[in-house]
Amino acid sequence: MVAGRRRMNRRSPAGVASRAIRALGACALWIIVLGMALGACGSGPSPSSAASSDEGAGPSESPVGTFWPEEVPPAIVALGAGDNEIRKAGVDMGAAVAQEDLHGMAGAAGGLANLTAGLLPDAQAVARYGPFSDLGNRAVTALTHLHDGAVALSDAIRAGNADKILSASTTIGQALEEYGAVRPGLSDLVPEALRQQRALVK
Numbered sequence: 001m002v003a004g005r006r007r008m009n010r011r012s013p014a015g016v017a018s019r020a021i022r023a024l025g026a027c028a029l030w031i032i033v034l035g036m037a038l039g040a041c042g043s044g045p046s047p048s049s050a051a052s053s054d055e056g057a058g059p060s061e062s063p064v065g066t067f068w069p070e071e072v073p074p075a076i077v078a079l080g081a082g083d084n085e086i087r088k089a090g091v092d093m094g095a096a097v098a099q100e101d102l103h104g105m106a107g108a109a110g111g112l113a114n115l116t117a118g119l120l121p122d123a124q125a126v127a128r129y130g131p132f133s134d135l136g137n138r139a140v141t142a143l144t145h146l147h148d149g150a151v152a153l154s155d156a157i158r159a160g161n162a163d164k165i166l167s168a169s170t171t172i173g174q175a176l177e178e179y180g181a182v183r184p185g186l187s188d189l190v191p192e193a194l195r196q197q198r199a200l201v202k
Contacts, residue, residue: 073193075122080190082119109154116147138182145175
């Protein structure tokens, strides 16, 4: 009997969270997938395509007419590459939601938290450069909200707290909409960032 109660207790948080996902959290969690799709779209090229198409260009063609501070080009390139990782996290989350896989959902949320924590210093580097300060600050805000929401979602899933699952899911969806609005501006800077990086190593 004691062993049976222990088994039930071990399953209980997952059962609560699973019911919450079906009844409340599923629709909100799909916002994550939609938000990541919005965040991954944009008019600018990927870093790899920009590198191949602009191979002969030099920093004299910079939109601001000068070299950027040394930390800015790699930060912009990293943020551009991070788009694809955000999209992958969205795919992982969507698959876990579809399967009602609590462990997978918590893992995807934790991975998103780690990813955004790694991208935040790059956004902060962009924000420190005057001409790009507004864009960088908006990226910092969006990534901070995304990180905090991902941490909260991971914790809520593991705790089996339905209200917090719903709240964290909504936070992530809103943060991804914020990042989706910033992303095209960052993407437009990637080709020049790559040109300046190549110029510095020549």
